[in-house]
Amino acid sequence: MKRSITVLVAAVSAMLLAGCASDKPVTGGGATASAAPSASAASPATGEQSKFFVQADYDAQLAMRAQTAEGPEDKPWEQAIAPQMTDTATYKKDGPYHLCFSNAAVNNPWRQVGWKTMQAEVALHKEIAEFTALDAEGKDDKQISDIAELTGKDCDALIVSPNTTATLTPAVSGACPKLPVIVFDRGVETDCPVTFINPIGGYAFGADGAEFLVEKVPAGGKVLALRILPGVDVLETRWSAAKVTFDKSELDVVGVEFTDGDAAKTKSIVSDYIARHGKIDGVWMDAGATAVAAIEAFEDAGQPVPAIVGEDQQDFLQKWKDGNLTAVAPTYPTYQWRTPIIAALKILKGEEVPKTWKLPQPKITSENLDSYLQPDMPPLHYALCGCEDLPGFPGAWGGKEN
Amino acid sequence: MRALRTLGPIVVVLAVLLALIAAANPFFLEPAGFLAFLKRAAPLVILAAGQYFVIVSGEFDLSVGSLVTVQVVVAARLIDGDEAATWPVLALLVAIGLLIGLANGVITTALRVPSFITTLGMMLVLSGAVFLWTGGAPRGALSEAFRTFGRKDLGPVPWSVLILLAAGGAAIALMRSDFGRRLVAAGDNERAASLSGVRVNRTRTLAFVLSGLAAAVAGILLGGFAGVSAQVGQGLEFQAITAVVLGGVALGGGRGSVAAAMAGAFTLEALFTLLNLYGISGALEFAVQGVIIIAAVAAGAVRLPLRRTAHV
Numbered sequence: 001m002k003r004s005i006t007v008l009v010a011a012v013s014a015m016l017l018a019g020c021a022s023d024k025p026v027t028g029g030g031a032t033a034s035a036a037p038s039a040s041a042a043s044p045a046t047g048e049q050s051k052f053f054v055q056a057d058y059d060a061q062l063a064m065r066a067q068t069a070e071g072p073e074d075k076p077w078e079q080a081i082a083p084q085m086t087d088t089a090t091y092k093k094d095g096p097y098h099l100c101f102s103n104a105a106v107n108n109p110w111r112q113v114g115w116k117t118m119q120a121e122v123a124l125h126k127e128i129a130e131f132t133a134l135d136a137e138g139k140d141d142k143q144i145s146d147i148a149e150l151t152g153k154d155c156d157a158l159i160v161s162p163n164t165t166a167t168l169t170p171a172v173s174g175a176c177p178k179l180p181v182i183v184f185d186r187g188v189e190t191d192c193p194v195t196f197i198n199p200i201g202g203y204a205f206g207a208d209g210a211e212f213l214v215e216k217v218p219a220g221g222k223v224l225a226l227r228i229l230p231g232v233d234v235l236e237t238r239w240s241a242a243k244v245t246f247d248k249s250e251l252d253v254v255g256v257e258f259t260d261g262d263a264a265k266t267k268s269i270v271s272d273y274i275a276r277h278g279k280i281d282g283v284w285m286d287a288g289a290t291a292v293a294a295i296e297a298f299e300d301a302g303q304p305v306p307a308i309v310g311e312d313q314q315d316f317l318q319k320w321k322d323g324n325l326t327a328v329a330p331t332y333p334t335y336q337w338r339t340p341i342i343a344a345l346k347i348l349k350g351e352e353v354p355k356t357w358k359l360p361q362p363k364i365t366s367e368n369l370d371s372y373l374q375p376d377m378p379p380l381h382y383a384l385c386g387c388e389d390l391p392g393f394p395g396a397w398g399g400k401e402n
Numbered sequence: 403m404r405a406l407r408t409l410g411p412i413v414v415v416l417a418v419l420l421a422l423i424a425a426a427n428p429f430f431l432e433p434a435g436f437l438a439f440l441k442r443a444a445p446l447v448i449l450a451a452g453q454y455f456v457i458v459s460g461e462f463d464l465s466v467g468s469l470v471t472v473q474v475v476v477a478a479r480l481i482d483g484d485e486a487a488t489w490p491v492l493a494l495l496v497a498i499g500l501l502i503g504l505a506n507g508v509i510t511t512a513l514r515v516p517s518f519i520t521t522l523g524m525m526l527v528l529s530g531a532v533f534l535w536t537g538g539a540p541r542g543a544l545s546e547a548f549r550t551f552g553r554k555d556l557g558p559v560p561w562s563v564l565i566l567l568a569a570g571g572a573a574i575a576l577m578r579s580d581f582g583r584r585l586v587a588a589g590d591n592e593r594a595a596s597l598s599g600v601r602v603n604r605t606r607t608l609a610f611v612l613s614g615l616a617a618a619v620a621g622i623l624l625g626g627f628a629g630v631s632a633q634v635g636q637g638l639e640f641q642a643i644t645a646v647v648l649g650g651v652a653l654g655g656g657r658g659s660v661a662a663a664m665a666g667a668f669t670l671e672a673l674f675t676l677l678n679l680y681g682i683s684g685a686l687e688f689a690v691q692g693v694i695i696i697a698a699v700a701a702g703a704v705r706l707p708l709r710r711t712a713h714v
Contacts, residue, residue, distance in 0.1 A: 109539035109632075116537075257678070262636075263628035268442055269678065275429040275438070293628050300553065315543075315629075378541040379630060398541045 045253040046225070046243045052236035058244070061203040069360040076360050077335040077386045078342060081200070083354030088194060091180045092350030093156065096129030099344050100155035102146045104163035104186075105138035109289070109313070109380040113387075114337035116397055120390035121338040125345060140167040147171040151178045157344040160193075161185045165233065180347045184340045186234065195353045197339045199332055199361035202237030206286065208330035208363045209309030210245035213282040216307040216326050219250035221281030224273050226294065228261045228287055238286040251282070259290055266290035270297035282307045288329060289380070291316045295323070312364055315379035317372060329364035329372075335386025376400040410650045412665045419672040426679045437560055443671035444566040445470075445552075445620040445627075449638060450645035450667035451573040451660055452616025455609040457646050460589035460655030461510060461517035463610060465524035466617040466642055469502055470635030472528050473621025475540045478630040482542040492548070496618045502528070503614020507607030517610075525639065532632065540630045552626020562623045569619060570664055576612075577660045585609060589655020637688070644691045645670045647698040670694075 064081050071079030106115050122131045136143035143163050159182045162168040169189045175181050176192035184197035227239055246253050259266040273280055283294050288311020298305045307326040310316035320327045336359050346353050364372050372383035378398040387393050395401050429435040456463040473495050481487045510517040551561045587595035588602045596602045624634050649666025651658025
């Protein structure tokens with residue numbers, strides 16, 4: 001009964017949101033689909049498969065995880081997985097350049113870290129004479145007018161980080177004929193941009209965490225899945241991939257709960273589950289912002305922290321190190337904010353760029369934890385910023401200067 | 403029996419909700435389970451008590467949510483993991499709460515800006531200030547000592563439950579004092595109160611100060627419970643107002659008891675817990691709050707003429 005209500009609510013929410021937040025099909029650059037399992041067998045514990053689930057994209061992303069990216073080894077933000085280069089000779093012009101950026105928002109720590117990283121990347125290049133950025137504050141309508149305003153200025157290239165996929169597509173399509181357009185993070189439903197840049201994606205993120213739990217939690221173990229909210233494409237893909245993994249496994253998914261990304265609510269939910277089931281053997285999360293709150297719920301209940309999935313934020317990595325936890329951190333690296341600037345300069349110099357620029361998406365494990373833990377950085381800093389060599393580090397990212 | 407009457411029908415609703423929770427989650431009936439619920443509810447109950455003072459005097463305080471966020475973010479940045487900084491920062495947080503309350507009160511009464519606007523403005527000022535200061539991502543860390551109040555227990559009882567008992571007791575005592583009577587009089591009929599010697603402006607300003615203090619305490623408890631977050635206070639102002647009207651306190655002032663307002667907060671928290679137990683998404687919480695506020699005010703408007711005739 002309880003579960004059917006959840007499913008109903010999730011399904012209705014997904015349907016309502018599907019119209020305005022559908023994800024661009026990721027046709028991974030030349031990736032061959034692997035023989036992935038069918039997701040049709042819906043187990044009662046994990047509910048129906050998400051309306052956002054696209055089998056081909058799932059297969060492509062999971063296959064991409066095993067592929068080696070091309071490019072300089074110490075600069076993952078310049079690497080590309082199976083790139084198919086596109087010619088940019090028509091955009092070639094002499095510098096100095098005026099780059100423009102329409103940003104969806106800077107309303108969360110992930111975007112904050114990314115935005116600082118992008119600004120520092122701009123500062124590296126003397127040939128960028130001017131950099132104009134407009135913040136859409138999370139509003140589609142503002143971003144549409146921002147893009148219109150920027151195309152009317154004398155920008156040499158336009159970078160767009162779309163707030164939502166479908167709604168921003170016409171605005172991006174309108175800008176394409178006027179100047180070279182670079183899209184990153186979320187996509188749009190047109191291939192008119194010169195390049196679309198993002199890491200492998202949500203299916204890989206979700207599967208990385210779920211596969212870790214399948215490996216570490218004994219068969220029959222109780223797993224609690226925590227999601228931020230339903231109906232958001234980038235989060236739905238993470239969960240839907242985890243669901244496929246869990247459904248194939250012997251794990252007992254005792255609950256799938258929504259936390260709204262709120263630490264207090266997360267802690268309450270986890271405490272309730274510990275109380276109800278006596279013991280939880282694994283926690284899967286679709287984003288790491290509240291992972292520390294989940295860990296504390298076990299600490300406060302006087303229980304050992306079970307296998308847990310977080311993200312690359314410093315507070316989680318610190319907790320992981322201090323408590324010697326069984327943990328994994330899939331990432332959606334913030335270093336992708338460097339790539340659009342690099343791409344824009346390549347395009348304006350007439351150098352070819354990948355049409356679909358897929359960046360590597362590493363995960364943090366116990367083996368490489370120490371290289372990502374930076375105690376002098378703020379608790380919500382993302383370790384995979386790729387910003388350590390940039391001017392102003394660590395102060396500009398809130399870190400302590402030594 | 404008299405206590406039951408001052409609390410009103412809200413206790414019945416609360417009892418039903420608690421029974422439903424217990425049916426879905428038997429652990430709730432054990433002392434540890436119930437104390438965990440009280441611990442979780444404590445910040446909202448304290449905020450509701452603070453909001454009650456303001457509402458019963460005929461005003462609103464929309465700034466408490468962002469004030470809570472300010473408290474937690476400021477605490478994390480100033481303490482930065484240093485245990486020695488805990489007590490000075492706690493004192494500073496209380497001072498910030500009192501000061502913001504005082505500012506709300508003075509602007510509303512002396513400058514005659516409607517409190518809806520004053521505190522809405524304050525909410526925006528505070529959230530903008532937090533955003534500017536943190537750049538969207540809070541820095542620093544809270545000390546263990548700071549987190550004790552929201553997280554740890556004294557023996558079997560959580561600290562936050564003890565603080566809740568103290569704050570609730572103080573609020574009830576305050577409403578039984580002369581100040582309480584003046585506050586209700588100011589909210590019921592400002593002119594009559596002022597003619598009978600109540601200094602309405604000063605009384606209302608004090609109500610805002612108490613609300614600011616409640617926000618400071620709630621912020622300390624919430625930061626202790628779950629740690630640093632820039633979203634910690636989001637929506638709390640509406641939860642507090644919903645709790646107060648749910649307790650049968652009239653928007654516009656002059657009617658209702660602080661005990662009922664706190665019972666309203668428990669009821670709201672119980673409702674959220676129940677929704678959560680049945681796996682209903684958080685988005686519905688806003689809808690539920692909206693329905694409660696509108697329904698409570700509408701019900702109050704219907705009841706009003708009856709009350710008038712009863713008094714004649």
